[in-house]
Amino acid sequence: MINRIRKFFKSNENSKSDNLEGNQDQLAYASLLIEVIKSDDHFDQREHDELLNILGTKLSIDEKALAELSELAQKKSNESTSLYEFTREINDKYQYEEKVQLIEDLWRIAYSDEQIDKYEDYVIRKVADLIYVTHSDFIKSKLKVKNSISPEN
Numbered sequence: 001m002i003n004r005i006r007k008f009f010k011s012n013e014n015s016k017s018d019n020l021e022g023n024q025d026q027l028a029y030a031s032l033l034i035e036v037i038k039s040d041d042h043f044d045q046r047e048h049d050e051l052l053n054i055l056g057t058k059l060s061i062d063e064k065a066l067a068e069l070s071e072l073a074q075k076k077s078n079e080s081t082s083l084y085e086f087t088r089e090i091n092d093k094y095q096y097e098e099k100v101q102l103i104e105d106l107w108r109i110a111y112s113d114e115q116i117d118k119y120e121d122y123v124i125r126k127v128a129d130l131i132y133v134t135h136s137d138f139i140k141s142k143l144k145v146k147n148s149i150s151p152e153n
Helices: 002-011 020-039 045-059 063-079 084-093 096-111 118-130 135-149
Strands: none
Touching: 020 045, 020 063, 020 084, 020 096, 020 118, 045 063, 045 096, 084 118, 096 118, 096 135, 118 135
């Protein structure tokens, strides 16, 4: 699997860094998004579409590279035993504002199917705790995304 990850990042000219080490945080980011998708044990195409939208916007990569990153992140998520391995990467590489953006992106995934499951909420709360996002920023992120999706609420 490591060779596939290396191949992906070497072939992706638009990535932020030319080596695997510099891109493990992107794989961790994508894997955390997938953790929210699979947390409620219900696959919804809208969640997967939002995943691709978020990653495409964040990373500015083509569809082929995006599909491969999504597949690798799914495998990484399936192989993981805890959120810690992903959040450690985020803590090592991201500034606080980027961590808050991650929480917003996690909420975007959760809200994309128009319902928040208690397990999705739990995973996002757990990630926020592990990456040291304050409770007030956790709530602000949730409300920001909720209001952007349904402004009348």
